[in-house]
Amino acid sequence: MSDDSGLWLLAAGPAGATALYWALYRYYRNTDKSHAFERETAVEAKPVTGSDRKVDTVxxxxxxRIRGDNVREYRARVRRDSG
Structure with missing residues (x-):
């Protein structure tokens, strides 16, 4: 009598689970179809524009307290949406 006849059935479980995992991983990740931003996108750097203007000094x-705060006037801060 040979015990090898049921051995393939024991190996089919982990092999099938591995195949299913890999198929789902490839289906949802789409690593071969995804956009490779670092390689396929050209980013052109431009010089920074703007100004450094001093506004106020304290x-x-x-x-x-901060002048003009409305911490205690919660009705002025929170208004009911009329729309």
Whole structure:
């Protein structure tokens, strides 16, 4: 009597699971069809434009609050949407 007749059935489980995993991985990842941004996209760098203009200076302040804040006026901060 030979015990090799059922051995292929035991090997079919892990082999089938591996094949199914690989097929689903290839189907959802599409690694062979995906866009390779680093290789296929040309990025042209341009010089930075703008200006460095000083707006305001605050030094040595001792204020505990910011002028004009609306922390305690929650009805002014949160308005009901009319639309």
């Amino acid at each position: 030094t040595g302040t001792q204020d505990k």
